[in-house]
Amino acid sequence: MRHIRVIKTEATVSVNRKLKVAVLYGGQSGEHEVSLMSAASVMEELDEAKYDVTPVFISKEGHWDVPLDSLRQFDVVFPVLHGPMGEDGTVQGLLKLLGVPFVGAGVVGSAVGMDKAIFKDIMRAHGLPVAKSLVVLRSDWDDGSAQGADGLQLVQNRRKTLLERIESELGWPIFVKPANMGSSVGISKVKAPQDFPAAMDEALKWDRKVLLEASVPHARELEVSVLGNDELRASVVGEVRPRREFYDYAAKYLVKGEEESELIIPAPLPDETTARLRELAVQVARLADIQGMTRVDFLVNGQSGDIYVNEINTIPGFTSISMYPKLWIETGMTYAQLLDRLIQLAQDK
């Protein structure tokens, strides 16, 4: 004989209740301003009929405008924060401790996505194509002045060895990048050794760890949006055409008119390249342990067609004209449907 137990769930009484969603924005990183723009779009597009939305501002100094413990009352938290202390696993760890479902990658995926050096090592270990690179710590580049004459000599030798390694392993030009940053903050393209120290000083303002990377010649910038938890889907491919030396902070957010970057969706590419990029994007996201969403960025040599995985963004730019949502819109979703899906994925995790 079968026993059937009837369990009354809370869901049956609260079926029409709006979901309480907190949108975290601002934050302590160099990308604070970018977050303000992304969060404004997200809050405008979240369907009022479905969600009861509370904006939660985090100041540049790290002050939250609500007590942290009060975040437990939300059904879902949507961190719309870019860069360190928001996109890097720190906020994700906090939300996990509080036991609140949140949109996007967890602690590991977020940290891996934020650290360009670790990310590249993981890709390399799995045979995925990445540009050659070297990692330098602040202590490796210390000017030695505090250590007296012996220290100075030691440092000069160390710097000389580093320049020799750049020459033999990477070749000029190189890109000098803070390992943990975004929006091109602190990044320089260095064409000759005499410009290298200034680029190091700039990168070290943002992180204690710096990635030196061989430049991909004739680089085309191609991006794919990925969505899903364990079942990941890739969008169509988009292309950014900056009209400056490279896709720097100004090209991303400041210049207008003639110098403004162009977004081309879908990217004009041979079918095999498009298919390969979409397939790689899913592989990259899986290796980086992504849940929810990520944008996977590639550099493709415009002459040889060689593909390089450049980076991922686990909380990509989210304004209505940003690449991540635009790629999904082109793939057949509305911006509002994309937000619904992300919230659903957060609840499913």
Ligand SMILES: Nc1ncnc2c1ncn2[C@@H]1O[C@H](COP(=O)(O)OP(=O)(O)O)[C@@H](O)[C@H]1O
């Ligand atoms: N190895 C490289 N070769 C050519 N261009 C590069 C390379 N690395 C970075 N760039 C240029 O610098 C930009 C910013 O670098 P990226 O690694 O994407 O950092 P961020 O996280 O700040 O966006 C890229 O969009 C591209 O224009």
Ligand SMILES: [Mg+2]
């Ligand atoms: Mg980038």
